[in-house]
Amino acid sequence: MYYQIWNFFLRDDKYFYWKEKVNGTQHFDHDMWQKIIDFLLLVEQNFSLKAQLGETDSIEPFINLAKENGYNLTPEALAWFVVTRKQIWDLFDMAQKNPSLKNKLLASKNPQQFIKIAQNNGYQFSVEELSWLLIEIKCSPELVSINNSVGEILTVSNYGKIEIGYWIWLAEYWGIVPPFCHINKSENLLKQNTRNPFLLDQCFLPKSYFNQRLISVI
Structure with a gap:
């Protein structure tokens, strides 16, 4: 398929x-x-x-x-x-191979600047689409921690072993990826809020989340 x-x-x-x-x-x-x-x-x-x-x-x-x-x-x-x-x-993947591009992206003050840098390098997507994918990745068991050649722990996706923790942290800082994500929608939430992942009702943390936060402050 x-x-x-x-x-x-x-x-x-x-x-x-x-x-x-x-x-x-x-x-x-x-x-x-x-x-x-x-x-x-x-x-x-x-x-x-x-x-x-x-x-x-x-x-x-x-x-x-x-x-x-x-x-x-x-x-x-x-x-x-x-x-x-x-x-x-x-x-x-390109940012992982190109430190200059990676540093530019990580220095983005807001998601709009990030998108502009991406577009200048030939990649087309919106802030919303970036947010949806990062939330999906963060909630996925595909997010794992591995040791690189110098013993540093990296948060990566099994998708080609691409480092992903940097982008999740950056998106959290901007506010487009919440620290909590819904696994089930609550019946008592107002309809307009049922897709709001920032609400704390019926939320969970992916098992890799605590590793991410610990690594991010070291």
Whole structure:
């Protein structure tokens, strides 16, 4: 199934096509972002659906299978989700390889300045999209601590072992990533606040959080 997503959107020729199309159109909202995440989680829990998606050879049957399972997605929405995430991860990867770029990004006074630096280096995404991905990463078990060659503990993502703690801390400082994130929505919260991760009701800390905070002050 993940090969299909790569083949539809991230293969060299497809990626450049969709990247240009995504950058030239209005982006979707957080509801769509979360809907796609929920669909991918469903796929992981449903072996039959995963196998069916794995047999698709074009985007149309892939979208139809999603619709049959209650998810009305479009190729444009999937492309936006996949391409945007790739651009953010690619920026993190490039910053890890380029100390000068990394220092410029870490010196950003606000998320708008961060986005401007990213755009100047060819990476297109919004403050909101950066926030959504960082919150998702922070809440994920994919966030782990490892020792580098000099014994320093780094907070990294299993996605190519890219250091991620720097960006989470920076986003927390700006206020676009909260120290607490909802795992379940409370029934007694007002509707307009149900997506507010800054509320303390029914919040949790990822298991790596205390390591992050400890490392950040050393």
